[in-house]
Amino acid sequence: MMNLNKYGYYGEEPKPRFNTDFYTGDDKYSDGDIENEVIKIIAQNNDTDYEEVISKNYSWPVFYHLTKIRQNLLNWYPFKKNSNVLEIGCGMGAITELLCKKCESVTAVELSERRATGTYLRCRNYNNLEIIVGNLNDIKFEKKYDYITLIGVLEYQNNFTESENPFKDFLAKIRNLLNPNGKLLIAIENKMGLKYWCGAPEDHSGIPFDGLNNYRFSNVARTFSKKNLDQIIKSSGFSDTYFYYPLPDYKMPQVIYSQKYLPHDGSMDNWIPYYQPSNKSMTIDEESIFSDIVENDMFEFFANSFLVECSD
Numbered sequence: 001m002m003n004l005n006k007y008g009y010y011g012e013e014p015k016p017r018f019n020t021d022f023y024t025g026d027d028k029y030s031d032g033d034i035e036n037e038v039i040k041i042i043a044q045n046n047d048t049d050y051e052e053v054i055s056k057n058y059s060w061p062v063f064y065h066l067t068k069i070r071q072n073l074l075n076w077y078p079f080k081k082n083s084n085v086l087e088i089g090c091g092m093g094a095i096t097e098l099l100c101k102k103c104e105s106v107t108a109v110e111l112s113e114r115r116a117t118g119t120y121l122r123c124r125n126y127n128n129l130e131i132i133v134g135n136l137n138d139i140k141f142e143k144k145y146d147y148i149t150l151i152g153v154l155e156y157q158n159n160f161t162e163s164e165n166p167f168k169d170f171l172a173k174i175r176n177l178l179n180p181n182g183k184l185l186i187a188i189e190n191k192m193g194l195k196y197w198c199g200a201p202e203d204h205s206g207i208p209f210d211g212l213n214n215y216r217f218s219n220v221a222r223t224f225s226k227k228n229l230d231q232i233i234k235s236s237g238f239s240d241t242y243f244y245y246p247l248p249d250y251k252m253p254q255v256i257y258s259q260k261y262l263p264h265d266g267s268m269d270n271w272i273p274y275y276q277p278s279n280k281s282m283t284i285d286e287e288s289i290f291s292d293i294v295e296n297d298m299f300e301f302f303a304n305s306f307l308v309e310c311s312d
Contacts, residue, residue, distance in 0.1 A: 015127040018120050020113065022134030027112040029156075034061045038092060039118045041066065048097055048122060064251070065118070070094040072253040073151070073187060073246060073307060079103055083146035086177060088136050089153035092118030100126040103147070109136050111160075137161055137173065144179045151187040151250070155204065155221040167222070171236035171310075184238070184310040187250040191223040193304035194290060195248070195273070199281035208281035226300055233310050244307040245300065247271045256307065263294050 038061060041053055050066040064070075074095060079085070079102045090096045090108035096119050099106045106129045110116040116133045123129050132139055137160070157166040174184060189203050191211045196202065202210035205218035215222060224232065226243065233241050245262075246253035254271040257263055268290050293302050 015125065016120055016123055016129040016131055018116070019130060019132040020134075022132060022139045023113055024134070024138075027114055028160075029111050030114065031061050034059065035065075035092075035114055035118070038062055038065045039114070039121065042092070042118050042121045046125075065092045065094060067094075067252075069252050069254075071098045072256075073250055074098060074102075074149070074185070076256070077102075077185070079147060084143070085147040085149065086141075086145040087149045087151075088174070089151060090119050090131070091115050091152075093120075093122035095149065095151060096129065097123055097126075099149070100129050104128060106130070107132065107141075107145070109134065109139065111135060135160060137170075141177055144177055144182070146179050146182050147185065148174055148178060148182070149185045149187075150174065151185075154186055154188050155223050158219070158222050167232050168236045171233060171238070175237045181311070186229075186233070186308045186310060187246075187305065188229065188308075189223045189249065189305045190226065190303055191228075192225045192301055193249070194293065194302040195275065195286055195304050197302070198284040198286045198289070200275055200286075201281065226303075226306065229306060229308065233308065238310040238312060240311050242309040243300070244309070245303040246305055246307055247303070248273045248275070249305040250307055251305075257299075257303075259300065262299055263290075265291065265295060268294060 037057070041050065041057060041062065045053060049068070051068070054063055054066055071094065075098055082104045084105040085099050085103045085107070087096055087099055087106060087108040090110045092115050096106065096108050100123055108119055108129060108131045110119065110131065110133055113133045116131050120131055154167060154170065157170045161170045163169040178184065196209065196212055199208055201208050202218075204221035205215070207217050210217055211223055230241055243259045245257040247255050247257070248271055252274050273286060293299055
């Protein structure tokens with residue numbers, strides 16, 4: 001069967017399952033109409049190596065949603081063979097495609113039907129994927145999972161989970177979806193990340209020093225220091241955490257350290273920041289100061305973001 005849709009895709013019927021049973025009809029999270037352009041690019045290119053088309057249609061949303069650099073976050077991770085994974089907040093499928101290659105079955109949840117459509121088209125050659133459109137808190141799952149990924153999602157639960165302790169309660173709900181010995185992988189910015197001290201605008205609000213001021217000027221999202229994040233995870237029921245440190249951050253990782261393998265003197269020149277603080281907010285050159293932070297054993301406190309493996 002051939003299918004021509006509003007995004008210009010013309011080919012065989014996509015193979016993933018697309019579940020809208022829990023969709024409310026309201027896309028509450030979006031980059032705006034530029035997402036339609038990104039989806040058109042996905043629809044018109046069967047090959048998911050988008051680097052050439054990114055260069056011809058460059059904008060930050062196009063680059064962010066389509067570059068394979070984002071897969072560096074988990075392309076090394078040793079997912080067990082024949083495992084199943086739940087991806088919460090799949091966006092337009094940047095990580096979903098990788099999970100489809102590494103795991104036996106993938107369930108991807110996304111709030112936005114438009115973004116879920118991007119994932120649907122990007123992963124159209126995979127039949128081991130189900131995409132569910134809706135808020136995780138509203139979805140009734142019929143199975144449990146070996147792995148759950150929570151990449152750039154936890155920080156928004158002050159607006160999407162109705163609770164006095166939204167971050168803890170959201171994680172507790174997720175924990176109940178894991179198989180025995182299952183693992184949750186959380187990626188999130190570090191509230192105390194060095195880039196913020198240097199003047200880079202807070203990733204969610206766009207306001208310099210917003211997180212360092214305990215979000216006095218916004219209510220978009222909340223991030224945490226390493227100690228606070230560890231406490232929230234363990235208060236939700238997980239007994240063990242293992243921290244990784246992607247640089248420059250989890251969005252575009254070029255190198256990933258871990259709590260057992262930290263950077264040492266002379267090893268901090270293997271990454272390049274992709275973001276630039278504005279001249280109005282820039283206070284320090286991040287690359288210049290990181291070596292001093294490493295020398296003083298403060299890297300884990302100032303790392304820009306975390307990838308945390310949570311288990312029992």
